[in-house]
Amino acid sequence: MNTMMAAHPPKPADARGFTEDGIARYLADTESIDDLVAGGYLAGHDGRLIAQQLRAPQLRRAITHSVCHTVQPDVDNFYQEDGEPDADWQQRRARTVRDHCTVCPVRAACAELALRDDDTVGVRGGLAPEKLTRRLVAETTRLERARALDGRTAEARRARIAAGAELQRLSGQYLGTSGKPEKRLENIENIREAARRRDELVAAYRRAAGWTVAA
Structure with missing residues (x-):
């Protein structure tokens, strides 16, 4: 063994x-x-x-x-x-x-x-x-595959950072502002969509890394 x-x-x-x-x-x-x-x-x-x-x-x-x-x-x-x-x-x-x-x-x-x-x-x-x-x-072939996966990992990390930054930007721009009710609802929906996008990317990362939901 x-x-x-x-x-x-x-x-x-x-x-x-x-x-x-x-x-x-x-x-x-x-x-x-x-x-x-x-x-x-x-x-x-x-x-x-x-x-x-x-x-x-x-x-x-x-x-x-x-x-x-x-x-x-x-x-x-x-x-x-x-x-x-x-x-x-x-x-x-x-x-x-x-x-x-x-x-x-x-x-x-x-x-x-x-x-x-x-x-x-x-x-x-x-x-x-x-x-x-x-x-x-x-090990040229194996290393090429590994580097490609590393590149995708780096791209995914940049996407998570960008999604988090966008959520922060929208929250800072819209929350607490006044305006027409329909505009406020639109702003809130934009924030929710940004949060969903951020959460999806984080969840995908955790699944790929083998994390549990609790982690």
């Missing part, structure tokens, strides 16, 4: 096939980032599969739990210096990975975010630039 299934077996009604990818999707859809980090789900092989299911904003939130975010090491440790011999860089890189990446609870999320951002210059998630580049090439 794989480690994800042993540690967190999916409910039969929710399981999306008892495969590693299916369990990874289930965990990514049902667990918060904080819980995934606390459960050790964003490190190692299991973490790689789960990180692939997350959207870029979720990955960036996960990075706030990283060793680098906590101790703020010298960023130069993660990059080869100009003119530095490869042998010296490899030794220094190994120390950096040992001291920071191997103990990081979100190293898989760090590597996945680097791939999404096409950032393969330095060490990311314990992976050397050469390995990141190989994965970038090997």
Whole structure:
């Protein structure tokens, strides 16, 4: 039995096939980032599969739990210096990975975010630039799909912000103003329509994120 299934077996009604990818999707859809980090789900092989299911904003939130975010090491440790011999860089890189990446609870999320951002210059998630580049090439199709989903997530967020701003604008413009009764009714209906639009976008986001109504 794989480690994800042993540690967190999916409910039969929710399981999306008892495969590693299916369990990874289930965990990514049902667990918060904080819980995934606390459960050790964003490190190692299991973490790689789960990180692939997350959207870029979720990955960036996960990075706030990283060793680098906590101790703020010298960023130069993660990059080869100009003119530095490869042998010296490899030794220094190994120390950096040992001291920071191997103990990081979100190293898989760090590597996945680097791939999404096409950032393969330095060490990311314990992976050397050469390995990141190989994965970038090997996983081109998957990463293109992931970036497309990330883009739709960003567009949806902008739409929610715009809808909230429009509701606030209409409320500030119309509420408390005097005028003909029919005009006031029209203004109230405009506000209600803006509120419905805002609520629909928020509800869609919560459904996509796996939130309950109470959340």
